[in-house]
Structure formats: C-alpha cells, structure tokens
Amino acid sequence: MRQAHTVAQVRAAEEQAIAAVGDEALMQRAATGLAVAVADELRRRRGHTYGTRVLLLVGAGNNGGDALFAGAWLARHGVAVRALPLAEHPHAPGLAALLAAGGRAVDLPGAVGFDADLLVDGIVGIGGSPGLRPDAQQAVEALAGVPVVAVDLPSGVAVDTGETPEPHVQAEVTVTFGTHKVATLVDPAAAACGEVRLVDIGLVLPDADVEALEAADVATLLPVPGRASHKYTRGVVGVRAGSRAYPGAALLCVAGAASGMAGMVRYVGPDEVDSRVRQRFPEVVGAGRVQAWAVGSGGDDEAAAALAAALGDDVPVVVDADALRHLHHRRGPSGLVLTPHAGELAALLGEPRGEVEGAPLRHARDAARRWGAVVLLKGPRTLVADPGGRVRVNSTGTPWLATAGAGDVLTGLVGALLASGLDPFDAASVGAWLHGAAASRAGRGGPLVASDVAHALPEIVGALASEV
C-alpha cells in the first residue's frame, strides 16, 4: 500500500526522527537520496553525469537545504552545479557545503546563461503555501523548457489537498521524502509531479487517510473461490443497465459483471435488450435474488425505475450514469457505490465541472459524506472516497481508457465484486485497479475499446490470484 500523509503527520514523525538521530542526519538522508535520483536522471537523459550541468533553485527553508546538500554531492561527482538563491538567507550549512564542493551561486541572468541540463526545484516543500512568489515565478518562467527534478514536491502545489490553485512548478521527476504526500498521489498536483520517487529517511508514520492499492494489496483483497464454493456462495450480481436507446451499455455492463468475480449474473431490462444480452452471454439468467445490483449505465429514461427497483432490495447497489440523476435520498452508510465522472459529479453537487476537476479529492469526499456512499470519481487518476473521509487513489490505467463504454464495464465489475462480498470501499477500489490494469493489458500501449477491457479482466485476475 502506498500511503499519503499530511504535513502535520510528517512534521510529527520528523520531530521523533530528529530526536533520535538529529536534524543533520535526516537532511543528509534526504539530500543523498535526492542526489542519486538527479544523477540517475542525468544518466537517463545524457548517458553520463561527468560534465553535465545542474542548476539549483533554492528557497528560504530546508527544502532549499536539501537541494544545496544534493548539489554538493553532485559537484563532488563531477557535475557542474550552480545555485540560484530565491531568498535572502538560503540554508547556510547547505550553501557552505555546495561552495566547498566547487559549486557557485549565480543571479538570474547567470542561471539562464548557465544552460543547465536539469533544474532542481528546492524553492519550497511541505513548508510552502500554494503558489510561487514573484522572484520564484520569474525564475521558473525564464528557465522554462529545462527539465525539473522537484525536491519533495513541485513548489507551489497545495500539499494536503492536491490542488493547484496558483502558479506552480511542473516537474519531470519528484523525489519525495519519508512518505507520499497527498499532492504526490492526487490530481491535479500529482500530474505536476511527473514520475514520483520515494526516498526512505526512516520516518515512523501512522496510518494515512489517503492511500493507493498496489498489486499485492489487490491480490490479498481479491475474492477467490475455494474448494467448497458454489455459484451462490460466490454471489449473484444483477444488472439493470442499458435501454432501448443504448443497448450496448447493457452488453458492456454485463461483460464487466461476467468477468468471473461473481458466481452468476442476472440481467433485467427491456425485452429487446434482454434478448441481445442472452444471445451474447448465454450464461446470463433473468430476474431473481441477487447479492448486489449494478444500475444505470446507458439507462436513459429507464434509469429512474431501474434505480428504484434496485434500491428496493436490501443489497449493495452500484449506481452509474443516468441513474445518478435520480439519487434523491441519502441511503445510509452502507451498501451504496456511486461511479460518476467529473461532469456527473458536478451535476450531482450543482457545481461547474471545472471546480470538480480542480479539486477532485474535496468533491469526492463531500459527495461521499452527503450521500453516505462510497464515491468512485472516474478520471485519469480515479478516486474512491468513503463517507468517513478515507480515500484510495487508483494507480493503474492508461489514457487510452478514455473511451466510450469503459465506465459501463467498470460498473458491472464493481457490482460483481460487491456481490462477492467485498465491502463497498474495497469493491470500488479493487474494481478500479483491475479495470485500469486490464485496460493497460488490452491496449499494450495502444488504443482499445471498452469490450477489450472486459476481455482482459480474467487474465489480470488470474495473474493476481496465482500470486497469493
């Protein structure tokens, strides 16, 4: 599990670590990890480190100190290093170390003329407020085009929310210390991080509210049938999706539901859609008892009735697309998963879509609280929020997954995972992980259509199941 801690949690852990080993040792751990990452990036881009050129942007605090000590390490390893101070009194021991190692301080014209291979952004880290001060912004603009390695975080992002309300640095690589921060996992800030490298500096941290499942976590949560299982113990998922106008959504939602995670799939819908579903999926049966419902994908005008019928059963329900518009009442803390994309969540909350895209974490949490439901907010980095404020960020997938009908497959899959007995938070987050992994497998770096994702699901599940 990757966990993202808040600034307050990191500060508390830092205090403990400093009491144990001293602040200098802690900064040296961070700076050494940073220097190694910068050297790796230089080798990746230039093939070597000797004779390459690194420019440090150095703010007032310890973030600048990390950059300066890393610069000293690089200078000792044959890199030409210059530092552009963006504060009156940059970290004094760090600056002394850089100068002693042969580095030099420069002004902005000197920094631009230096023609650096890489910038190291040590303007601010977890002590920074969102945005860049004018001198920092001027430097970042003057040096635009030079690839950036950010120290701890890209300067200017909001650390604990992952929002980017103000100008900020856009990094190719972010070297973060001790733990992930919310901003390194959650968009839009995570998109400003580029590739994130975590450097262990020995912090002891509590459980975090924001986390990301990794393959091993998904393998542990996966409902795998045992010798004594039969189709009913594995769970029956019911699908009420598709409509006369959108019969394909029924097929895709059923394809997600029939990916093997539940013991049986029932479909309930208009007769002509039902016959197409049965033709395509001979294993699907009609109305009857279910352990979970998947409702709403392509539901059109029929979504309201489908939702009402599903909510009438006392089982978990995953609600997608058209059915989201008919969610008038809070259903209580258990059993409901909503799967909006940003536009649908904006409509649910009565806000512009841009507001949701700019602050997805806040809006997913708000909606989860308001509806007493697990909210799976789809996007490039899907979020799953529960009413208590816990959030999982999905780390799998590919931009090629932004294709019509992909969400319908996800709804069916989450329904099957609910039917198998996973709680709504696990069902939604495991579903998002499997869905993204299946898309990457199906596309192999290239384009895909939604049904390809459903076809690839059993292979992904099989690979995980064989690991446990």
Ligand SMILES: NC(=O)C1=CN([C@@H]2O[C@H](COP(=O)(O)OP(=O)(O)OC[C@H]3O[C@@H](n4cnc5c(N)ncnc54)[C@H](OP(=O)(O)O)[C@@H]3O)[C@@H](O)[C@H]2O)[C@@H](O)CC1
């Ligand atoms: N925690 C840990 O375990 C470890 C932490 N470590 C490192 O320490 C970092 C935290 O250091 P930190 O506390 O000194 O704060 P930091 O991020 O350098 O910036 C604060 C200074 O910047 C200024 N400033 C504020 N906003 C600004 C803005 N928008 N634009 C420009 N300037 C702005 C403000 O100055 P002032 O307002 O006084 O001018 C303030 O003094 C952390 O991210 C990590 O890199 C590692 O070395 C070891 C382990």
Ligand SMILES: Nc1ncnc2c1ncn2[C@@H]1O[C@H](COP(=O)(O)OP(=O)(O)O)[C@@H](O)[C@H]1O
């Ligand atoms: N840029 C992106 N990168 C990766 N995945 C994306 C991106 N945009 C959307 N997705 C994913 O693609 C799927 C699209 O679902 P959705 O918007 O419901 O489409 P539809 O309604 O056509 O089924 C979601 O799983 C979402 O997380």
Ligand SMILES: [K+]
């Ligand atoms: K930084």
